[in-house]
Amino acid sequence: MSVTSVSIGAIYARECQAEFRKAWRMPEFSLPTILLPLGFYSLFALALGQAGGRGPQLPLLATFGVYAALGPAIFGFGVGMANERQQGLLELKRVSPMPAQAIVAAKLIMCMVFAFAVVVALHGLATLAGGVRLPFLTQLGLAAIQTVSVVPFACIGLLLGLALRDQAAMAAANVAFFLLAVLGGLWMPMAAFPGWLQHFALLLPSYHAGELALHAVGLGDRYPASLHAIVALGETALFAAAALWAWRRQLASV
DSSP states (O other): OHHHHHHHHHHHHHHHHHHHHEEEEEHHHHHHHHHHHHHIIIIIIISSGGGGSSSSSSHHHHHHHHHHHHHHHHIIIIIHHHHHHHHHHHHHTTSSSOOOOHHHHHHHHHHHHHHHHHHHHHHHHHHHHHHOOOOHHHHHHHHHHHHHHHHHHHHHHHHHHHHHHHHHHHHHHHHHHHHHTTTSSSSSSSSGGHHHHHHTTTTOOOHHHHHHHHHHHHHHOOOHHHHHHHHHHHHHHHHHHHHHHHHHHHHHHO
């Protein structure tokens, strides 16, 4: 292994370490990211549901796992990137020898690790308190879908963080967060919404990620899982292209 490759690997590792330290030192980010999905699941699936997995425990495990990926992605990228721009940290990093892509990669890894940790806790809560029993491979596939769903949300967050200043990014992140969570069907079944809102949900990546999670446990809607996967990948590519354009524009201005 060359010295250059070791040096680049060390740079990525240091940047990831810095992102994790920053996240843990910001309880206003880490605590809601961890506690809200678990708290909402305890309320809606356990306190208001039936025991033994016959109520909403299983479908809400699927959708709340996607919801667990939404928070760190939208706020970690959206608000975090906007704050770094506002404080001049992004410009400082750009004049250092660190590769530009390490900044985004470290944030993405941090968000995925946070999401995976919450997903594991959520699965444990559903199993121990909700009586949900899933085959190991099914549970593994569900957790993978829920964790990977960070990616499209991170692209949206990155776009917000690069396009807006810190206060505006916070407001926009809150709007995007609740829009994607509620209208994407992550908190309640889409059947509870009027018809026009159900059609609007088809435009949201959170809806398709949630449906992929539901299909993984045999509870998906009338559309095949492959269709949801194609739409989710297409929307991810669209948001990624927009975020890449904003990123290159930001780098050019440094």
